[in-house]
Amino acid sequence: MASGHIVEELKKGCELYRPNYKQNIFSVIPTALKILGAEPDRTNLLSxxxxxxxxxxxxxxxxxKIVCIIIDSVGVKQFSFFEKMNSAWDSLxxxxxxxxxxxxxxxxIVSIHFGLPPERHGIVGHKVWFQQLGTVVDTLKMASIKAPSTDRLVRSGIDVRVLLLENNLYRTLNDTGIVHFELMPSSIAKIGLSHVLGVEDTTLEFENLVDAFSTLRSILNKYAERKALINLYFDMTDVISHKxxxxxxxxxxxxxxxxExxxxxxxxxxxxxxxxxxxxxxxxxxxxxxKITNVxxxxxxxxxQYLKSPPGRSGRVVHFYVKDGKEDDVRGWVKEKVGENGLLMDFDEACRVFSLKPKGKFRSExxxxxxxxxxxxxxxAELRFQRKEEKEKLIEEEWRGSHGSMTSNELLVPLLAARSDILKKLMGLN
Structure with a gap:
């Protein structure tokens, strides 16, 4: 087990872990809703x-009122850089x-908003095949990888919610008296992945950190007499961590x-x-x-030649859609290119190894x-598919961080939860 003994190593010394569905990011918002008096039909952390x-x-x-602040790409090791919050977290x-x-x-992110793991809601990776559309879709952009401009599918008249297998958490709030808001950067609000979250009507955009917290203050003031769930998402840490x-x-x-x-x-x-x-x-x-393999x-x-479509990609995980009878050929290619830097497994083995439990009727999907x-x-380690650059870049960028796989750095994240006055005290702000 690692970091508080909440995740189990696949095998001793391999440095890859299986997710823990009893203490998971997808249970935070159901927990918040339960505290506020709603009854979401999802697992929460109170048990x-x-x-x-x-x-x-x-x-x-x-x-x-509960404010869920979701900061992209903050593993337990990275949280030490948030010095005051890390001190509060340590105290708790x-x-x-x-x-x-x-x-x-x-x-x-879809798991967080749906209270379910990916194999239940259906968005099982970043760039993955969807047979309804007959293409590999970039789910962040909601566009085929063949025509990758953001929202290309939506502009083509496709309701991308057809890709979902379940409903989100918020449909049950109408009769509870709880107001709900989503605060997102203007660069991603109401486009791309946000279309499948089903929160367009409750989304407010912000331009920067100051704008985000000023908007949050306005919501708290306007709805002072109401129960409220407010989800605030920041993405700048992800880009910085990658680069x-x-x-x-x-x-x-x-x-x-x-x-600050x-x-x-x-x-x-x-x-x-x-x-x-x-x-x-x-x-x-x-x-x-x-440990970088450039292809x-x-x-x-x-x-x-052995694949039905181009490979899918979820960061440090590669999805191969294999033609009948060609599995051994793909295995041989991967072994030659990657060697000991990765684990190749079929779908059934992946379900077993990572404790995935797709519903029976959706298993083939x-x-x-x-x-x-x-x-x-x-x-x-990382496998990178590269195109020949037509012209020299002004500055060579070397991307040094990634995710998608199951190391403890990728899998484990902190939860800092406290009432405002308690948090002030623990952060030394009184």
Missing amino acids: NRKFKRHLEEACCFDVD GKPALSSVFPTVTSSA YGPLSEEYRLTAHHIE VFSHFLKHLNDNKVAFMFFSDHGQEEISKE LEEEAGSVA IKSRMGDLLLVMNAG
């Missing part, structure tokens, strides 16, 4: 005595959550910036009936140069999306 005690000690039950016993498989934003690395100085500065603006907001908040729940969709893994277009062509074979990269 876990340890978590319930954490929430009681932080006075989370004596509130009428460092409660941690498991992300899902694969640890990518598309799958994890510079999850433990880089650039990441530390980004974390410090978020924390939030601290200013919290210090001037006079409402002690508000609880905050900080968590993340996943963490990130530092990529080792020695050029012509090399990729040698495996394409989930398999068609996840792939016949899945390549899960080991710690520090």
Whole structure:
């Protein structure tokens, strides 16, 4: 087991872990709704005595508003860069959550809003095959990889919610008196993945951190007499972590910036009936140069002949859609290219290894999306398909962080939950 003994290693020394569905990111919002008096038909964290005690000690039950702050790409190791919040988290016993498989934003964010793992809601990766559309879809952009401009599917008249296998959490709020808001960066609000979340009518856009917390303050003031669930999502840590690395100085500065603006907001908040729940969709893994496998277009062509479609991609997980009778050929190609830097498994083995439990009637549909074979990269490793650059770049970028696989850095995220006055005290803001 790792970090609070909540996730189990696949086998000793392999540094890959299986997700924990009893302490998972998809149970946070159902927990918040339960505290506010709703009855979502999803698993929550209150049945876990340890978590319930954490929430009681932080006075989370004596509130009428809960703000879930979801910061992309903050694993338990990265949380140390949020110095004041990390200190508060430490004081509360460092409660941690498991992300899902694969640890990518598309799958994890939908899980958070649906209260379900990916194999239940249907968004099982970043770039995966959907037989309804006959193509590999980039689920962040909601576009085919063949025509990758954002919202291309939506502009073509396709209701992308047909890709879902379940409903989101919020349909039950109408009769509860609970108001619900989503705060998202203007660069992603009401486009791409947000279409499948079903929250367009409750989404407010913000331009930067200051705007985000000022908008949050306006909501709290306007709905002072109402129960409220407000979900606030930040994505800047993900880009920084990819580009510079999850433990880089650039990441530390980004974390410090978020924390400083939030601290200013919290210090001037006079409402002690508000609880905050900080968590993340996943963490990130530092990529080792020695463990990068670069595959050029012509090399990729040698495996394409065995596939029904181009491979799908969920960061450090590759989805292979294999023609009948060609599985051994794909296995041979992967072994030659990747060697000991990854685990290749068929769909049934992936379900067993990562404790995936697709509903019986949807099992074949989930398999068609996840792939016949899945390549899960080991710690520090990545398989990259590269195109020849037509012209030299002004500055060479070396992407140093990634996610999608199941190392502890990718899988384990912190949960910091406390009522506003308790959080002020623990962060030293009084």
